[in-house]
Amino acid sequence: MVAGLLGLATAGRHRPVEHPPLVLVGCSGGPDSLALAAVTAFFAGRGEIRAGAVVVDHQMQPGSADVAARTAEQLRALGLEPVQVRTVDVAHDGGGPEAAARSARFAALDAAARELGAETVLLGHTLDDQAESVLLGLARGSGTRSLAGMRPRRGMYARPFLQLRRDETLAICRALDLEPWHDPANSDDAYLRVRVRHTVLPFLAAELGPGVTESLARTAGILGHDADFLDGLADQEFARIAQPGPPGAETPDEVSLPEDALRALAPALRMRVLARAVVVLGGYQPSQERLGAAEALLERKGSAGPVQMAGKVGAWRISRSQAVPHDGPGYGKLVFRRSM
Structure with a gap:
């Protein structure tokens, strides 16, 4: 049961497998990811998997290198090997500090998985994190994909603790005498997520009942199925109509979509096709506001753009008032381009 929760393909007979897969734990040193590392190490000890870990030092707080080193030491003591500490530079490019840190973190995890040949990377998000994500999506007026929260599995990434409460991961750490690091940012009310965690959710639980956190997470699961279906249809439409450029390039720096x-x-x-154009060019998932601004270009009223999307990607249309051939590369199309 727990092996399935971890998203692992094991023999299922509680005995070593012939070629155990390497599984990496993305570990910050906090109680959630440290507890996940301990559970993963248990399966590694039975020979069902090989377990390693990656600690990403974002260099965003004083002493972060020491925190990463202590975390790596605890992980090795649990029996995880290899354990890598990867230091990243967080580049702020318009998506906000949290988005920039997330991008740098996943780039580091991707690189570690490729280098070490890992089949799966485990992340320690809990049911509480899922509920917080749903509320944040509601507050921002986000779409279905945002309200669906985090996926249990996406590509090589798995979140096996999405059914566990945060208190349970703390209990695992206490039971195993682990010393998790408590990020001071998680107590800073300047962050909206922290206010949701410490003020909004407790208020809702008091007014609506103690099961509100589970209900929000359940809503994410239901919407996730809907979002997956719509995303699949949008991917098909994008593949049908998108015109990447320049022709023959392995990585496009421009995508045209016929109006x-x-x-x-x-x-x-x-809206999903528009968002797909941004992501294909290396940008972040745009907000509904940005997507609406790009969609408004189809009305051919007012400005022809550019509309700045997330992650150095802009969108515009060629105005009919400009002297361009009617079959030119921009005429009758929305053009998305990545700035260098």
């Missing part, structure tokens, strides 16, 4: 084809799509698919 008539976009208008013919249902709104739910059209």
Whole structure:
């Protein structure tokens, strides 16, 4: 049961397998990821997997290198090997510090997995994190994908603790005499997520009942199925109508989308196709506000852009008032381009 929760393909007979897969734990040193590392080490001790870990030092707080080193020491004491500490530079490029840190973190985890040949990277998010994500999405007026929260599995990343409460991960650490690091940012009310955690959710639990956190997480699961279905349809439409450029390039720096084809799509698919163009060019998932601004270019009223999307990607249309051939590369299309 727990092996399935971890997203691991093991023999299921509580005995070593012939070629155990390498599984990495992305560990910050906090109670959630440290507890996950301990559980993963248990399976490694039975020979069902090989367990390693990656500690990402974002260098965003004084003493972060010492925290990373102490975390790596605890992980090795649990029996995880290899354990890597990866130091990253967080580049702020318009998406906000949290988004920039997340991008740097996943880039480091991706690189470690490739280098070490890991099949799975485990992340320590809990049911509480999922509920917080749903509330944050509601507060921001986000769409279905945002309200669906975090996926239990996406590509090589798995979140096996999404059904566990934060208190349970703390209990695991206490039972095993582990010393988790408590990020001071998690107590800083300047962050919206912290206010949701310490003020909003307790208020809702007091007024609506203690099961509100589980209900929010359950809502994320239901919406996740809907979002996956719509995303799949949008991917098909994007593949059908998108025109990446320059021709023959392995990595496009521009994507054109014919306006008539976009208008013919249902709104739910059209917004996803627009977002897909941004992500393909290396940008972040745009907010609904930014997507709405890009969609408004289809009305051909007012400015032809550019509209700045997330992650150094801009969108614009070629105005009909400009002297360009009607079959030119920008005419009758929305063009997304990555700035260098």
